Amino acid sequence: MGWNSYNAYGCDNPGPTEAILKANAQGLVTLGFDKLGYKYVTPDCGWDANYRDSSGRQVWNATRFPSGGKALGDYLHGLGLKFGVYSGAGYYQCGSTDLPASLNHETTDAATFVSWGADSLKYDNCYSTSNTTMVDYTSEGTGSPTRFQTMASALAATSRDIVFQVCQWGVGQDIGTWASKIADSWRISNDISDNWLSIWRITNQVVPYYQHTTIGAYPDMDMLIVGLKVLSEEEERFHFGMWAINKSPLIIGAPVDSTKTPSSSLAILENKEVIAINQDPLGKQVQLVRRYTEEEWDVWAGELSGSRMVVALANWKSGSSCVSVDLGAVLGISSATARDVWAAKDIGAISGTYQKTLKAHQLHILVLSNIVKSPVTPKPAGYYNATEAKLSGSAAKVACSSGQCLPAYSKVSNIGQGAAAAAVTFNNISASTSGKKLLGVDFINYDVALSNAWSGGTNTRNMTIAVNGGKAKRWAFPISGGDWYETSRLMVEVDGFKAGGSNQVVFHAYSSGTYAPDLVGFEVFDSA
Missing domain, CATH: 2.60.120.260 (Galactose-binding domain-like)
Structure with a gap:
């Protein structure tokens, strides 16, 4: 959980700057987001200069970050936060034509990140096979695990425990198999867009990864667009909730500033009950257990600690929908005690058929406890x-x-x-x-x-x-x-x-x- 500069500030104009990083880091503390778990603060693409120093090390852009990386890390640590850095498994950073990434410099860069006090590394995939083509989805090697495994080994050889976030975009069919073994999280999709359709796109891509999700290995559905004023309030709840139940990292992309980001969006980002589902110690992702395409709604469910279960009813329609779930046939449950998470309200005992009228683009999330399993299951x-x-x-x-x-x-x-x-x-x-x-x-x-x-x-x-x-x-x-x-x-x-x-x-x-x-x-x- 944390904040990243990319969604709000991009790689350039203005791109990340020392002032922007410090302001948003201070915002996490002032608004109490750090107490909720938002700890990692990361400048994304655009932080470095277009050369390496005489020792081959990456150099911070002196105009954007006049105090340098070590000072920025010290500032963040002084606030009780974590320092995230960004590089890539290609020749150059994304969004640039000449800013060095880490391909063929993994050992040097890993040691440099440690010297700055870095706590995490987001590792991108631009210029993966060529120093002239920024984005390549098809050439041999662009989806290869080798470049990411090399950096994983370089980080493991250092003296510092650094969270490794693979950002390979889901190129190739087996990223869950190899990335879950070397990374704390792995991007399963191309970048999120500033629209509702991207929520559907990414949700449909995360489905198979529950097989690989476990403590310390999570599918990354990309940074949050909550607060960027591109979704309705209900859609923002849906987006945040869907990311949370799938155990995606919760990385804020909007300014952490009550004068720039709507209060309703900040309230969504600080919902303790949804965050608790995301951070549940079992670390288990939900599964898509039923899909009703023409009716445009889904049922998602997964295990939580304490013999509990999370159940989410997802309405993809642009209008309201009355849905009905046979708890025994669909979830294998005879009865349970339910809590409506977004409403922060105990529903009480449920059994038989559960019915709910969902608003347009609503994700209705229940946490079930006192579960009695159904003796009758489909044969x-x-x-x-x-x-x-x-x-x-x-x-x-x-x-x-x-x-x-x-x-x-x-x-x-x-x-x-x-x-x-x-x-x-x-x-x-x-x-x-x-x-x-x-x-x-x-x-x-x-x-x-x-x-x-x-x-x-x-x-x-x-x-x-x-x-x-x-x-x-x-x-x-x-x-x-x-x-x-x-x-x-x-x-x-x-x-x-x-x-x-x-x-x-x-x-x-x-x-x-x-x-x-x-x-x-x-x-x-x-x-x-």
């Missing part, structure tokens, strides 16, 4: 491999890449919509009763929004499911990590089944010119 009633289905149009069976599927499986790819509209048709699907069924869909989607992150990229692929010739219903499938097993599937509720073994289930892409995720198969559960 698996059969698994159906996509490669055994009837394929039409462009849909084709392909072998999974190494590590993508369990050895027994291939997958169906190229499920497109258009001139070669594809369908994956499963016949003779069994159901013991008629009506709605829960399906666990195993899929692969690694259509990550990198170059298109700011022009409509969502990190989702849409796929429709139709049962027995009924209306096809759309589902937005999030990023899956490197393989379907890592994601732990998408659980969806689909109506239209009839009792017996003659059901038909059809999957296809949603709209013209688009592709569905690759499909491995699905499992039917006996009750939704």
Whole structure:
């Protein structure tokens, strides 16, 4: 938790300055944010001069930081705060054409950071493969762990414990696997944007990382835009809450100043109950347990310490929505005691079905205690491999890449919509009763929004499911990590089944010119 200069001040004009850093550090103390855990204060890109000294060390820009790094570190430590520094695993810093980063200088720079009294290092990924191309998402090596592992080793060899924040943007399919072993946090996405769409984009990218999240290893959803006056108050609560429950670092990006940042935004950032969820000692990220795409809401849930659970109902609609959650079927809970976190209000005992009318773009967060688990859970009633289905149009069976599927499986790819509209048709699907069924869909989607992150990229692929010739219903499938097993599937509720073994289930892409995720198969559960 802390504050970083980038979202409010950028790399230049004005970029970070000594005065800006000191003012916001003092703001953390004056407003009491330091007591809530906001300790790390970091000047982002633009802090250094465009040369190294005679010993090969990075040098602070004397105009912006006339007192230098050591003095800045001493000032922050004097306030009881932590000193964060910024560099990158490339030739130059982001936002510049000549400000040195740390590629090939890792040992020297790690020792230099220690000499300044640094407590953390945000390590970016610009100029990763070339000293002329700032951002490269595709060249060999741009997503490689090697450059970050080299700095991790250099930091480990120093005499100071420095928090290592990998900022590799989620390039490549396995960042959670390697970065969680060397870093305290790792960026899972391209930069956050000043709009609501980016909240949807990044939330869809964080889904698979619960497999790697643990104490001291957290997925970084990027710095907060709360207080920058680009979201509504409800959207700011949603944003802050979603970051908190996913155990993302909480890094303030707005000025910590009551004359510049709305009081409502400051109140959101200092919400003790939401912060407590983020800082829970178990360190466990929530999981996406249900998605209702056409209705535009999700259910997220995860473990908390003290045998508690956090449950979040996310309304993505631009209007209000009345939602209903079967606690037994969806969460495996017979009864519990609930507290409404944002309202700071005890709800009391809940059981059966929980209903709530959500405001537009509201994230309703509950903390459950005194949990009694449900003795009745959905029962698996059969698994159906996509490669055994009837394929039409462009849909084709392909072998999974190494590590993508369990050895027994291939997958169906190229499920497109258009001139070669594809369908994956499963016949003779069994159901013991008629009506709605829960399906666990195993899929692969690694259509990550990198170059298109700011022009409509969502990190989702849409796929429709139709049962027995009924209306096809759309589902937005999030990023899956490197393989379907890592994601732990998408659980969806689909109506239209009839009792017996003659059901038909059809999957296809949603709209013209688009592709569905690759499909491995699905499992039917006996009750939704």
